[in-house]
Amino acid sequence: MYTPPAFKEETLSVLHDIIEAASLSTLVTATADGLLASPLPLLLDRNEGPNGTLYGHVARANPQGTTPVIGAAMATFMGPDAYVTPSWYASKREHGKVVPTWNYVAVHAYGAAEFFTDEDRLLDIVTRLTNRHEAGRAEPWQVSDAPAAFVKAQLRGIIGLRLPIERLDGKRKMSQNRSAEDRTGVAAGLAASARREDRLVAEEIPV
Template sequence: MYIPAHFNEPRTEVLHELIRQHPLGMLVTHGAGGLDANHIPFELDARQGEHGRLNAHVARANPVWKDVADGDEVLVVFRAGDAYISPNWYPSKHELHRQVPTWNYMVVHAHGRITIRDDERFVRGIVARLTRAHEASQPKPWKMTDSATDYIDTMLQSIVGLEIEITRIEGKLKLSQNKEARDIEGAAAALEANGEHDMAAAMRRGAGAKSG
């Protein structure tokens, strides 16, 4: 990934938090069938290894777990937000007429080595933890014991676990950091008015870090 210095986010803890907030990753593999991409919710275990570990599961019918071998290199892409930026939102455009449209975004690339975990204990743990994490905000969180035991057992048999040791992690936060402060604020205000609150807030945080 091309990352100009002003868009680089080198802090592992920041990238881990973006993964936690946006856990649906795109798993890119290159196996016997060529390039493939699968969109999968991941669990991050930051305590494992130097850069953390990603855990997930796929349907047994998905050929990806047979198309790769243990130790193969893979890439998981997490997109943490994006938005179109109009040059009309920059105050300097109306004075100098030297701005063009662009697209702001926040992404994390986790490079790693994959291990297939086709065992019931592993997939049961993954499903239980993902369920607890994503049901936590519900008025009455669903849990695995809400369903019949034989039904859950059958469902678990239909999935296969994936474990990815992260060997390298990089992040690109393209938030107009290369613009003047007034232009960043102008674009952030326009995004906020359009309902893009998260991206507007991220741009303002980026501007604060730049000035600090």
């Protein structure tokens, strides 16, 4: 990922926070047949390996789970993003030499993808994923709420993924390269937006 120094995010705990805040990632693998990509909810184990390890699963019918991977796999995670109009810049009123841009947060995680069909490991993954996304509900659903034979049959329809993270690229593009006056204008403009993502980006801009 192209990342100018002003936008580079390298703090491991912050990168992990971005990964965990993303509801959905995209898993990309290179194969002899070309690139394969799948939108996936992934679970991060922060303590497994020096950079953490990602877990998830794909449908058994998804060729990405059975096609040999060339090189490292990549999982991408997006944080809040927003269009930035140059109309918010103080510098527009000063000289007019401004153009639109986009503010966003992104993390790319790279590592060797391991696909597996072991039932116990699959059950552990779907249980942990479910518990994470059901947390906070008044009556959280649990995998054990479903009949055991039904769960067993469902597990036969998926392939597990384990991706130990070998490298992380992090980017937080939040108008850091603009003047304080321009950043203040962008933050104010986004904060007034009806779009929730815009307001989240406004909170990230250093003013």
